[in-house]
Amino acid sequence: MSHSPVPTPGGGAVADDGTTRRPESSSTTTDGADGVITSERWGGSTWAALIVLCGALFLDGLDVSMVGMALPSIGGDLGLSAGTLQWIVSGYVLGYGGLLLLGGRAADLLGRRRVFLAALWIFAGASLLGAVVDDGTLLIVTRFIKGVAAAFTAPAGLSIITTKFAEGPARNRALSIYTATGASGFSLGLVFGGLLTEVGWRFTFLVPGPLAVLVALAAARFIAKDAPSEDSHGHYDLAGAATVTGSMLALVYTVVEAPMRGWGDPLTLIGFAASVGLMAAFVAIEQRTAHPLVRLGILRSKHITHANVTAFTVFGGYVGFQFIGTLYLQDAMGWSPIETALGFLPGGLLVAFGAPRAGALIDRIGTPRVILIGMSAFVVGYLLFLRAGSNPSFLSLMLPTMLLVGVGFALCFPSFNVQATNGIEDHEQGLASGLVNTSMQIGGAVVLALVTAVVSSRGGGEGTAGADGVLDALHPATLLVSGVALIGVLSTLAVLAPRLGRRREVAPAIGAD
The missing domain is CATH 4.10.860 (DNA Excision Repair, Uvrb; Chain A)
Known part of the structure; x- marks a missing residue:
């Protein structure tokens, strides 16, 4: 197989290992004639557009984690069983994971700004509706609608960034900031969810509505209009x-x-x-x-396939870990929701401060090496959690694990987003963004289902497993998520191995000369 670089729209090239190779002048070039940002120095309008896009992703993360903290209160107030409560989370995942590919392609065909704005308004409406309904089924329906809306905002927002910023340092920096914002929203949502639930669980549904309205109004002002694709008329597949x-x-x-x-x-x-x-x-x-709808040839790229595999393992492993960790701290150890949220917070803070700086590391050593370091941090962090027992210590147990998980997220999240969209023509950026987001959501759904099965089998029935059941399930469930993270490590080594082999072959030849 040839390992020559693939030409990219931004004027650089992407090798099979996902490393972007840019002309030497890229770091000092001003904005191109086509409006694509090639410089790392951005003006006010560029920052405004990026902040708006980050705001939408922040809102997605905030919404998901806030509702998770409110589930016990929702169940008590509306008289919902544990199985029904699961669907308040799963309904969102169902809409999100099921329609991401369609959302990404719609952004390519109909115009990214148009799709982004429409989905934001739908998200806002569903949030406000969820805050007033008194029926569990209607609540699940609103969550499904919000998931569908997010399935259109996520790939549209990501593809706006990847078409606005040229491949190389400018895009890497933008994606690092973007992904850090999403992770920060998820982490802060845990804390806000705990606080708002103390006032009333309906506020966890209400608050995202006005925020979505503000983001939509700002997007209409700061996101530049883009024309629908030439294929948008009569070619919907x-x-x-x-x-x-x-x-x-x-x-x-x-x-x-x-x-x-x-x-x-x-x-x-x-x-x-x-x-x-x-x-x-x-x-x-x-x-x-x-x-x-999907050009299947896009999946022949080794670095794009690898990005989607690592997205699956990163998000799947973490969702499973957070589920078992939350059960352990609340059901087995008796921690309150706000104490549990604060226990997870150090990892989120590390992502918020570390991910924006990942772009420089990506530029220096390439995405596969950064992903390898991040996935290794996940594996070690999860394995350290195997020490959990009946007397948890935050400093010796939770803190080391959460710091390593934070390192993993800070390195992997920007890296697989960069790698998944490098070498893709502008008219397929929505498709590439939809693919990597789909991998994340399917990973979360599959691994969470497996972890839930482990907990249920140890607990002896549907619903909560109880303190003894959670402690009994802790080790096998933690080993499961560690194995998922290990798959990400092995897939990255498989990508790096050919390149390392070529370097070893070159070294003797240089010595002989």
Whole structure:
């Protein structure tokens, strides 16, 4: 296989290992004639647009984590079972993970700014509705709608950044700031969720609504208009959209329900079969249509495939870890929601301060090496949590694990977003963004379902496992998320191995000369 660099729209090249190679003048170039930012010195309008995009991602993270902290209060107030409460979280994941690919392609075809704004207004409306409903089913519906809205804002926002900033230092810096903001929103949402729940759980649904309105108004002011794609008229590939969306929905729904029904239950097996069958139909359609929803050739790129694998392992492992960690601290150790949130906070603070600086490291050593360091930090952090017992110490147990998890996020999150969108033409940036976000959400759904199954099997039934059940499930569940993170390490070593081998072959030749 050839390992020559792939030309990129920004004037640089991306090698098979995902490392961007830019002309020497890129760090001092001013904005190009096409409006693409190539300099690391940005004007006020550029900062304003980036802050707006960061605000939307911050809001997504804030919303997800705030609601998670409010679940026990929601269940007590509305009389919802543990299984129903799960769907307040899973309904969001179902809408988000199931429609991300369609959201990314819609941004490419219809215009990124247009899709971004429309989805923000829908998100705001669903937030306000969720704050006033008194029925559990309607509450889940509002969460699903918010997930669908996020499935359009996330790839649209990310693709606006990747088309506005040229590959290299400018884009790496922008994506580092962007991903740090999202992680900060998630971390702060844990604290805000605990505080707002003390006042009333409805405030955790209400607060994101006005914030979404403010972001939408700012986006209308600061995000530049972009024209729809030339392919947007009559080339929607409805069959492809229906089959891939159906496959994603079937997969997410099945993995969420499997722990309660059983992995060998006929309905579970039918759900997996339906997902596989719809995906096979989607592949067949994309190979034959003149205007595919997803150009399958994009998946032949080694560095893009690797970025999506690591996105799956990073988010999947962490969602599983946070679930078992929260149960351990609250159900087994008796910590309050706010104490639990503060226990997770050090990792979030490290991401907030560290991720914006990851761009410089990416420029220096390339995304695969940065990902390897980050994934290794995850593995060590999770393994250290195996020391958890009946007498937890924050300083000796939680703090080392959360600091290492924070390092992992600060390094991996910007890196796989950079790697997933490098070497992609502007008209497919929404697709590339949708793919990496889909990998994250599917990873979160699959690993959380597996961890839930471990907890349920140790607890002896549906609902909470109880203190003894949580302690019994702690070690196998932690080993599970450690194994998921290890997959990310091994996949990165597989990407780096050929390059290291080529260097070893070159070294003797240089010595002989």
